Amino acid sequence: MASRRLRAIVGAPGTVVGLVILAIVVVVAIIGPAVWQDRAMTMNVMEARQGISASHWLGTDVLGRDVLARILASTRTSLLLALAAVLLGSAIGFPLGAVAGLLPPRGRRLVGRGIGIALAFPGIVTALFICTVIGIGAFGGVLAIGLAMAPGFARLAQTLGTAVAGSDYVAAARVLGVRRGALLRRYVLPNIAEPLLITVTMAASDALIALAALSYLGLGVQPPSYDWGRVLGEGLQDIYTTPAVALGAGAAIVLTGLAFNLLGESMAHGFDSRAGSVSARALRRMGRSLLPGRGLPAAPPEPDGEPRVALRLEDLSVYFPGPDGTLVQPVRGVNLTVGEGEMVGIVGESGSGKSLTALAAAGLVPYPGQVRVQRREIAGSDVATMHPEQLRKLLGTDLAMVFQDPMTSLNPALRLRRQLTEKLEVHEGITRAEATERAILALTDMRITAARRRLDQFPHEMSGGMRQRIMIAMGLMGSPSLLIADEPTTALDVTVQAQIIDLLRALNAEHGTAVVLISHDVSVINELCHRMVVMYGGRIVEQGPTAEVIAAPRHPYTAALLAAVPTLQTGREEPLASIPGQPPSPTAMPAGCPFAPRCAAADATCRQEMPPLIPDGQRDLACWHPLSESDEGRAPGGLASPRVGSPAGRSIPGTRRVRT
Amino acid sequence: MTTATLTGRRPANAHPWLRFAVRRFGGLLVGLAVLLVATFLMVHLIPGDPVRNVVGLNAKPEDVERMREALGLNLPLWQQFGRYLSGLFTGDLGISLRTRIPVSTVVASGLSASASLAAVAFVAVILIAVPLGMTVGVLTARGRRRALQTTFTAVTGLFASIPGFLLAVGLVYFFAVANPWLPVSGRAGWTSYLMPVTALAIAPIAGLSRIVRSQTAVVLGEDYLRTARSKQLPDRLLYLRHTLPNLLTATLTIGGMLLPGLLGGAVIIENVFNWPGIGTQVVIAVTGKDFPVAQTIILILGAAVLIVNAVVDLIIAAIDPRSTLRED
Numbered sequence: 001m002a003s004r005r006l007r008a009i010v011g012a013p014g015t016v017v018g019l020v021i022l023a024i025v026v027v028v029a030i031i032g033p034a035v036w037q038d039r040a041m042t043m044n045v046m047e048a049r050q051g052i053s054a055s056h057w058l059g060t061d062v063l064g065r066d067v068l069a070r071i072l073a074s075t076r077t078s079l080l081l082a083l084a085a086v087l088l089g090s091a092i093g094f095p096l097g098a099v100a101g102l103l104p105p106r107g108r109r110l111v112g113r114g115i116g117i118a119l120a121f122p123g124i125v126t127a128l129f130i131c132t133v134i135g136i137g138a139f140g141g142v143l144a145i146g147l148a149m150a151p152g153f154a155r156l157a158q159t160l161g162t163a164v165a166g167s168d169y170v171a172a173a174r175v176l177g178v179r180r181g182a183l184l185r186r187y188v189l190p191n192i193a194e195p196l197l198i199t200v201t202m203a204a205s206d207a208l209i210a211l212a213a214l215s216y217l218g219l220g221v222q223p224p225s226y227d228w229g230r231v232l233g234e235g236l237q238d239i240y241t242t243p244a245v246a247l248g249a250g251a252a253i254v255l256t257g258l259a260f261n262l263l264g265e266s267m268a269h270g271f272d273s274r275a276g277s278v279s280a281r282a283l284r285r286m287g288r289s290l291l292p293g294r295g296l297p298a299a300p301p302e303p304d305g306e307p308r309v310a311l312r313l314e315d316l317s318v319y320f321p322g323p324d325g326t327l328v329q330p331v332r333g334v335n336l337t338v339g340e341g342e343m344v345g346i347v348g349e350s351g352s353g354k355s356l357t358a359l360a361a362a363g364l365v366p367y368p369g370q371v372r373v374q375r376r377e378i379a380g381s382d383v384a385t386m387h388p389e390q391l392r393k394l395l396g397t398d399l400a401m402v403f404q405d406p407m408t409s410l411n412p413a414l415r416l417r418r419q420l421t422e423k424l425e426v427h428e429g430i431t432r433a434e435a436t437e438r439a440i441l442a443l444t445d446m447r448i449t450a451a452r453r454r455l456d457q458f459p460h461e462m463s464g465g466m467r468q469r470i471m472i473a474m475g476l477m478g479s480p481s482l483l484i485a486d487e488p489t490t491a492l493d494v495t496v497q498a499q500i501i502d503l504l505r506a507l508n509a510e511h512g513t514a515v516v517l518i519s520h521d522v523s524v525i526n527e528l529c530h531r532m533v534v535m536y537g538g539r540i541v542e543q544g545p546t547a548e549v550i551a552a553p554r555h556p557y558t559a560a561l562l563a564a565v566p567t568l569q570t571g572r573e574e575p576l577a578s579i580p581g582q583p584p585s586p587t588a589m590p591a592g593c594p595f596a597p598r599c600a601a602a603d604a605t606c607r608q609e610m611p612p613l614i615p616d617g618q619r620d621l622a623c624w625h626p627l628s629e630s631d632e633g634r635a636p637g638g639l640a641s642p643r644v645g646s647p648a649g650r651s652i653p654g655t656r657r658v659r660t
Numbered sequence: 661m662t663t664a665t666l667t668g669r670r671p672a673n674a675h676p677w678l679r680f681a682v683r684r685f686g687g688l689l690v691g692l693a694v695l696l697v698a699t700f701l702m703v704h705l706i707p708g709d710p711v712r713n714v715v716g717l718n719a720k721p722e723d724v725e726r727m728r729e730a731l732g733l734n735l736p737l738w739q740q741f742g743r744y745l746s747g748l749f750t751g752d753l754g755i756s757l758r759t760r761i762p763v764s765t766v767v768a769s770g771l772s773a774s775a776s777l778a779a780v781a782f783v784a785v786i787l788i789a790v791p792l793g794m795t796v797g798v799l800t801a802r803g804r805r806r807a808l809q810t811t812f813t814a815v816t817g818l819f820a821s822i823p824g825f826l827l828a829v830g831l832v833y834f835f836a837v838a839n840p841w842l843p844v845s846g847r848a849g850w851t852s853y854l855m856p857v858t859a860l861a862i863a864p865i866a867g868l869s870r871i872v873r874s875q876t877a878v879v880l881g882e883d884y885l886r887t888a889r890s891k892q893l894p895d896r897l898l899y900l901r902h903t904l905p906n907l908l909t910a911t912l913t914i915g916g917m918l919l920p921g922l923l924g925g926a927v928i929i930e931n932v933f934n935w936p937g938i939g940t941q942v943v944i945a946v947t948g949k950d951f952p953v954a955q956t957i958i959l960i961l962g963a964a965v966l967i968v969n970a971v972v973d974l975i976i977a978a979i980d981p982r983s984t985l986r987e988d
Contacts, residue, residue, distance in 0.1 A: 117691050117694070120920055120966065121920065121962065122920045122921055122924025122927075122961070123924065124924040124928065125927075125961045125965070128927075128942055128946055131946050132946050132951055132954045135707075135949075136946065136947055209826075212823075213825055217928065217931055217943050218947050219943065232829065239829070239832060239833060239837055243833050243838075246833070247830070247833060250826045250830065253826060254822060257821065261821050364886065364889055364890055366886075367802045367804060368804075392894075396891050396892030396893075400890075401887070401890040403886065403887065408882065408883040409883045409884055410884055410887065411884040411885075411888065411902055411905075412884070413905035413908075413979075413980065414901070414902070414905065422891065422893065422897065423891045423893075426891075426893055426894065426897065427892070471887070474891075
């Protein structure tokens with residue numbers, strides 16, 4: 001690991017450029033005074049204030065001295081002073097901060113406050129203070145910049161020290177009776193050395209610039225000595241006649257400062273090479289190699305004269321760009337219909353495409369995903385025929401979404417009133433007062449007490465279960481005909497889960513709202529849903545009435561999924577059942593049935609040809625070799641029990657996850 | 661349940677902001693006290709006789725003694741401190757050793773020049789950096805427009821690392837020397853603000869807009885933005901109502917850190933442009949060993965930093981109530 005990081009650091013272009021510039025600067029600093037000092041000090045009034053020429057590459061200054069020679073000769077002074085300031089600053093700051101990090105909490109806080117106040121002071125104020133007391137000159141300058149940098153070093157060492165001191169291995173060492181000094185030397189320092197090194201490199205750039213600034217102001221290096229800042233300051237006096245002096249010195253400072261910064265930054269990047277963009281990480285999770293998306297089977301014809309539907313998706317596919325400009329297809333030709341007032345559960349492992357299907361229904365697939373769909377109907381209206389504004393209103397009011405984590409799904413900066421009412425204000429144009437009354441009704445519907453008072457609160461003042469009820473209430477504000485809940489109970493503890501499930505059931509019973517419940521948890525779907533849809537590898541593999549599917553799964557995957565759910569009847573000594581193998585990656589989808597690699601019954605047909613989803617009674621099934629009623633591998637009796645809602649029917653919390 | 665809770669108001673003792681404000685004010689007072697003592701003792705830390713340092717070895721002893729008397733340097737230390745404190749309230753801050761003008765007169769003229777420069781620069785930073793960072797953040801969210809993001813990062817990175825006074829030199833060369841478009845120094849009319857404000861503001865604009873961009877990217881990826889999108893709100897509400905407030909805490913925290921930097925930067929920039937502010941004055945005072953002026957200006961700069969920090973903390977606490985919980 002360390003060598004790869006080192007290679008990443010050394011190979012980065014920033015490191016190369018930084019190192020090359022610094023190497024040149026160091027060489028100039030070493031030989032500079034010997035080579036250019038005479039030329040830099042030779043005054044020649046006859047040649048004063050000359051422009052750029054072959055004998056004076058950057059011209060001459062007011063006393064006829066060669067500018068380039070002066071800049072080169074002063075490299076050593078500039079660099080050494082910066083180095084001295086950094087050393088002084090770290091010699092004061094690091095020990096102070098590291099010791100503070102190991103102090104008991106009270107002392108740590110006190111030192112922390114002190115460092116905080118010192119940090120807030122601009123270095124120049126500290127420097128002015130020191131220069132007033134000590135007097136102007138190089139010594140005062142170094143002391144001033146060193147002292148001004150010390151609080152920054154101390155803060156860093158303290159933060160890192162505290163983090164390390166709070167770690168398990170230091171706690172263990174303490175228990176073992178390691179002394180404080182040894183603790184610092186052996187456990188704390190090695191672990192904070194990397195970031196400190198980076199900081200020191202970057203600080204060198206700051207010190208160089210700060211000292212140049214002091215010298216430029218006349219507070220640092222005094223004549224006849226000179227450094228880059230001094231040359232710059234003298235040059236600025238004559239910028240009208242010989243601009244090359246100031247510009248040359250300025251360039252030297254910027255270039256060297258930049259080199260230190262580049263080096264520090266690429267070191268920091270190398271040490272943190274795990275960092276990457278969100279989309280890159282998301283796509284990486286989808287897999288690495290890639291096969292192009294296959295042709296889609298024809299959608300089964302829908303019978304005519306059906307009642308109005310809450311949601312109809314025909315031949316829905318979602319594409320994401322994969323590596324090397326290819327496309328991956330995490331959702332592949334899904335057909336889904338949800339009737340008015342129907343409660344449908346979609347179940348499947350992580351990566352089965354169930355959440356993306358829901359997001360696509362709501363038009364919320366994030367960039368860079370693309371959605372292709374033959375027909376998308378919401379509340380009986382075909383989305384394709386609608387004006388964009390109409391569509392916004394339809395999706396905003398008739399469709400409500402509830403997401404997995406209620407702790408992060410509400411905006412932390414806005415009061416609940418705003419978050420609840422804005423939907424109606426925007427889409428229905430009603431006043432805030434009216435919307436507030438509706439919000440109170442919705443909250444009360446969700447069994448939230450003191451609803452009026454809650455409206456003035458922020459999300460962080462509420463518990464997770466409360467927030468999820470608020471999320472549902474927020475969805476209800478538009479009187480939706482469809483609520484899509486994506487893992488609404490997964491992040492909640494088990495008693496709160498039960499409350500949310502009861503609320504969803506009541507919502508369906510009282511308002512006739514259709515519900516699409518997405519879950520990896522069969523028992524939640526069993527409790528709530530009329531119909532169950534099983535997804536695998538971006539496709540629907542089986543769907544039908546929940547009780548029937550659970551009692552007699554026909555797709556081997558459904559059977560395996562049900563078998564993996566432990567119940568109260570599961571013996572404690574038995575190992576938890578799991579489905580052997582891994583779900584397919586969207587980037588490496590098998591040509592045939594996606595489940596074939598893990599399926600015991602799979603044959604050559606399964607591996608080569610995709611089974612179409614074919615209606616069979618009340619069931620739809622995509623399998624070449626479906627299980628018959630008598631086959632093995634059905635769900636244990638506990639799940640299929642008719643009771644819904646009583647604790648005895650639920651499986652043991654914490655063991656319900658199916659390979660997530 | 662009390663009437664107060666029914667009407668949606670919480671009782672006064674539950675005001676976390678007020679409690680935070682009181683605590684923060686206490687911290688400010690401690691900081692100011694430390695600063696007062698430090699600037700007072702500064703004079704006494706100067707090696708040798710501070711008056712002799714200024715007037716030189718040839719001055720007559722009676723003159724030196726008279727000046728020491730006038731400055732109160734012969735009084736016991738605690739009486740001097742008393743005079744220092746009461747002087748701050750009465751405006752009697754002593755006289756400049758160099759010009760014999762009362763310090764209060766010297767500083768008053770410089771203070772307004774400096775404050776106007778710093779204020780214009782700060783406003784420019786906020787008004788440019790926040791919209792710029794947010795716009796780029798929205799345009800490049802979730803890996804869109806890679807080229808724009810790379811360009812933005814490179815350009816702002818470059819500008820953030822060029823020190824203001826060097827940029828100032830470049831500006832002077834380009835806009836005053838090579839092309840005589842702008843006045844090179846002094847404070848006369850709005851054109852004289854252009855170069856100092858630019859030199860002062862560019863690096864903070866670059867730094868802050870980077871922070872705003874990355875914060876925008878973070879907020880746009882948050883679950884609550886997906887919730888807001890699911891409500892199908894217009895973009896205006898999505899970005900201004902749901903995104904901006906969540907950026908403010910980070911932006912203000914960084915902005916608050918920038919302000920003292922602006923004050924410090926102003927000291928140097930003022931000298932480049934001969935701006936008649938306290939930055940120019942303090943450098944003249946320090947090089948001329950004129951300690952009464954230096955002492956007063958260092959006190960003012962320090963106090964400004966402490967007060968600005970406290971105000972920023974209070975504003976952040978008002979916008980983001982959770983930040984009051986983080987303290988301690």
